[in-house]
Amino acid sequence: MTADLFDDTPSPYVTPEVIAPGAVLLRGFAREQAQALLQAVEQLIAAAPLRHLVVPGGHSMSVAMSNCGTLGWVSDRSGYRYSASDPLSGQPWPAMPACFAELALRAAAEAGFNGFKPNACLINRYQPGARLSLHQDRDEGELSAPIVSVSLGLPAVFLFGGTRRSDNPARYRLLHGDVAVWGGPSRLAYHGVAPLAEGDHPRLGRQRINLTFRRAV
Ligand SMILES: O=C(O)CCC(=O)C(=O)O
Numbered sequence: 001m002t003a004d005l006f007d008d009t010p011s012p013y014v015t016p017e018v019i020a021p022g023a024v025l026l027r028g029f030a031r032e033q034a035q036a037l038l039q040a041v042e043q044l045i046a047a048a049p050l051r052h053l054v055v056p057g058g059h060s061m062s063v064a065m066s067n068c069g070t071l072g073w074v075s076d077r078s079g080y081r082y083s084a085s086d087p088l089s090g091q092p093w094p095a096m097p098a099c100f101a102e103l104a105l106r107a108a109a110e111a112g113f114n115g116f117k118p119n120a121c122l123i124n125r126y127q128p129g130a131r132l133s134l135h136q137d138r139d140e141g142e143l144s145a146p147i148v149s150v151s152l153g154l155p156a157v158f159l160f161g162g163t164r165r166s167d168n169p170a171r172y173r174l175l176h177g178d179v180a181v182w183g184g185p186s187r188l189a190y191h192g193v194a195p196l197a198e199g200d201h202p203r204l205g206r207q208r209i210n211l212t213f214r215r216a217v
């Protein structure tokens, strides 16, 4: 059996694991779709390349990002916001592939949030050492919709705390095909990703790809 076949074994998904009110891990939920998702990611980042955004403080993020959908999350020295076009090209972001929207809708429903129609998908690429410090996703305007977050490639340690920055976050190991969903009372929970450990994933090598689906206005 080749490493690649092993990587695409059928989903071991069983049931949601509740990590906080309104927040669940769906372990293995996206495993069967992973290959299709990654093929789509390759096309998307050929059209709208991954880039290290600058934050208002002036430093570049260690995570490289791109977007698809009608709106994309961007950052520069003036702040964070959603933009209908890619600042690199001035062109609209690539459309959200049907397989992305379908997976996000199903994952949200599995977590108890019916009718999720994301219009923004942030594509995050982590290489070893890259991290995302504790933050809230609060640039969306539309806070009644959940966040759906899909992990592909190398394992990561996901930090998930409460709605106050001082709440000590719990740590969860997220693997290829795992999906996290948070909304309702956890919609503004602080979360982040610890520095990515070295590794060699059979499909993605030294990378982790995260797809974060949101309803932005
Ligand atoms: O990479 C992850 O698992 C989380 C990404 C995230 O929190 C974000 O993009 O806002």
Ligand SMILES: [Mn+2]
Residues within 6 Å of the ligand: 135, 136, 137, 191
């Ligand atoms: Mn986030």
